[in-house]
Amino acid sequence: MAELVKPIGIYYEHPDWFKPLFAELQRRNIPFERIDATQHRYNPAEADSPYSLVVNRMSSSAYLRGNGQGIFHTAGYLTHLEQIGVRVINGTVATSIETNKARQLALLASLGLSFPQTLVVNHVSQVLSAAQELRFPIVVKVNIGGAGAGIVRFDTHEGLQAAVETNQIDLGIDQTALVQEYIQPRGGHIVCVETLNGRFLYAIKVFTTGESFNLCPAEICAIPESPSADFCLTEAPKKGIHPGRRAVEAYTPPAQIIAAVERIAKTARIDVGGVEYLIDDRTGEVLFYDINALSNFVADAVNVVGFDPYARFVDYLEGQLEKTLLSENV
Template sequence: MSKIYVLHENDEWTIHLTKRLDELYLPYEVWHLNEGLVDLTEEPPEGVFYSRMSASSHTRGNRYAPEFTETVLAWLERHGRKVFNGTRALRLEVSKVNQYTALHGVGIQTPKTIAAAGKKQIIEAAEKMGEKSFITKHNRAGKGLGVQLFHSIDSLKQYIEGDDFEEPVDGITLIQQYIQSPEPYITRCEFVGGKFVYAVQVDTSEGFELCPADACQLGDQFCPADGGEEEEKAKFQIVENFQDPIIAAYEKFLLDNQIAVAGIEFIRDENGIIYTYDINTNTNYNADAEAKYGKYGMLELAVFLEQELNKLGHIPALSRS
């Protein structure tokens, strides 16, 4: 019997999806891909496969989960299985350089960025950047890894030579133009099945100025997967009837890059220009913001996977509570 297969490395994030799959009485199986084996001489099972592999897996002790996941995805794709967020999506997830080059290729604006390998080269990149203010971040990131704001080359040198310097897991540090927004928020657009679901504004007024990226960098209380304390809940607000030409550009980008599920983040500068700076193919949702809006990302995703499973001949459940 065909079923839904969820490929991941983090139980705490995945349980929000499996709860929705249970509510819809859908047959599914969860593959935790921190370790395992793949017999390339065998065929994979029939079904719908959805990857939630994260670029930050190494921060949870799952250093090689993305590499093993790519092995599994290549095996699935080789045998023609229905895969969502496959190898192309994974390569974008684990490399912001891949993201930016792909975005540039279709004319979507990103902040000016220089990639550097080596401490000396990081400083050289900042000097070449020629910006009064700039940020650093890791190429393979998530959770705001390596994100720092600098207003001078001297302060960067102190960081690079100090004990607080974070070595990127892939050895690549990005030096990026700092975009100053007149409003204290960034916008994250959520897509399921390659189609726009909603946009959420993330308040960046309290300690979030270091980078308009990855709300999780401030700790779990600011993570989109967790509402946090009562006073923090308003940090995530879904925008009613959000409309912008960038949505059509994002949908085409997702289609061209074989990405079914993603959260894409952008910031506007003082001239209203949109800079896209992050694509999250392992997207999470804020429960409190969704409850106020009445739309639920994980439910949308579960329904999408159900529809795709039905195309393989799955017989829907007769009743649902």
């Protein structure tokens, strides 16, 4: 790294989630610069970048913190970086999947993987008719979510109709939503599988009652009580969620599921991220339902999964830096 002249750019929005990443980079004396995605500008005519590579850590839940502008700005900025030859960790393809649940399901379908029965709508007038084609309970999920926001469960058609008639259905910041069958997970848990460089990193079971959607990373989340009340497994010990209470525990999925997750990550071009699935309690079928290009590693990872994922992530970044330096010197 002694030859490194340009710093790594860490493009991020949440003020706290990436402190462990910053600490690991500092520990290794790797030059980096924080790039605030909430208040940012760039020149699309520039032919060179001040960064050796850029790590994209933009969050789809940014709008919950009043930073929704960063979500849409990111697409243009990453496109610009890639066009001038900058290596982007979780680049434009990964971002397009992360910020669009409908695209996630299309990707799963293209790989022949199962997911809950779903219809995608772009107007509230379509919600009731879509639900008529599904089995209740259903959930209505905003297309751009994050932190479990914008997901509402309806147990009956009458309850959904009342919500539509009283203008209580929110289709989110892009006015697109998924109307999807709610699936009761077997064993009372979902599984979050984390990947790095397209390969299995670790997996955890996340236990839930199924009555609320307040665990993240998991689509089984409740709308936060306030825009700042988001919850993440990165803060699990502070919230009283830890393996001793069987809320989170390490798990190794079957080989065929790991292989499927790795196919998803590689197809989505996700350098670091997670895939979530559950087992349908009625049928025993494996159903994938979320792809995260912005997974936050579980808190207290050394005790939960046996190692520090941030150290593995920075190992990967160092490897990408070496490739970048070699290509520049050719």
